[in-house]
Amino acid sequence: MKKFAFNRAETLEDAVSAGASAGVRFIAGGTNLIDLMKENVERPDRLVDITRLPLGEVKRQADGSLSLGALVSNAAVAEHPLVRGHYPLLSLALLSGASPQLRNLATVGGNLLQRTRCCYFYDLATVCNKRTPQTGCAARNGINRQHAILGHSQACIAVHPSDMCVALAALEARVRVLGRQGERTIPIADFHRLPGNEPEFDTILRAGDLITAVELPSNDWSEHSHYLKIRDRASYAFALVSVAVALQLDGEYIVEARLALGGVAHKPWRLESAELALRGQRTSNSSYQRAAETLLQGAEGFEHNRFKIELARRAIVRACAEAAKGTRR
């Protein structure tokens, strides 16, 4: 690990001002950052410890939304009574990610900002446009089993590894960010970006921006939701494909639907057209199949991950059928 300077931020303003300098990284849970520093993928000059900032609360807001402080641990969010009761989709997604030890450390903000687990991104002996821009992509013709089938570019075929963010996409969460120009709210759909020609940028955040909270809208979809994660091990593995689905039903008919995929793209994959394809339809496999076709339009696999297209199609149908049966608690 490269040597670095360290200080603790005492106020939010301190953190934002310190974070704006080149070579500075915020540290909270550290589960991803320390790992990347040990691999020399991340080489910050200074770490600013933000863990003592007042961002550790889960609270109901006046408009009915639920605010998750950026420093609340993944475990605490998953087990929080308001999350379990009203946003079981989020709880399920969080508990399907990482291990109990990691979930105790990892935070809401850090989960949003975690980097891809593409093995070439981690391996300094290979080229990677995300790690070092304009060097090439070793994954394209490499071992790409874990990689993207949607939204990838010539420059990068990495996927975003989060489970939490897939649930947040379906729940239409908002990210609260404090920057040098003050506070702003970013819809989760706009927070992460596709790789394009600049895969080094995972999100639209810029230097100094500090995530303060994630807000969950009051519509909680708690009756009919499901998170299905398909992976190489039964537990403690990243998704090959995951599906977050939330349905609002009227008898056998779908009034409204939200559908997001994980493990398939540089960001949680969600298309309004796929959700509209479910609106007014019967809760049947043929309805789910049509939505799956729409959501997977344009999917293109590589040598080792073409199976993901059919896997995603089947996972969507199964997840929708599970959600229609009622949320498992």
Place this chain on the structure above:
Amino acid sequence: MDDASSSFEITINGTKRHFNVEPWVTLLDLLRERAGLTGTKKGCDHGQCGACTVLVDGQRVNSCLMLAVMQDGKEVTTIEGLAAGNELHPLQRGFIQHDAFQCGYCTPGQICSALGLIREGKADSVDSIREFMSGNLCRCGAYSNIVAAIEQARGQL
């Protein structure tokens, strides 16, 4: 607190200790190399194997992914802190009685993780134990005996 070494205090197994170390020292390295507590093991050093599991403020965590300097004022429990004098902790007894290890390298992490698991109330079924112990790998493959040891100990805490 800035650039060079930082001065801070951590309570380890009930004893307050003072340290002055560089910011890049992990909690795991601090425990093993500065505090002389080598019971906590370094396996992968990347948060994947769970051998370094300790409890910080009562919660199980991977000490290899934590900076020691960030634990200022916190309470750390390691495998050395579980027994009461010569009286082994119920989890330690359970692991011996059920032959829940071969080489023993993952065992301190398994036991600290199991203690966290039981406190979280997640040790109520075999399926739950297996799911919520998935962050601790045992390459000798003693998993079924580890589950049995935890099942025995959960009622004795």
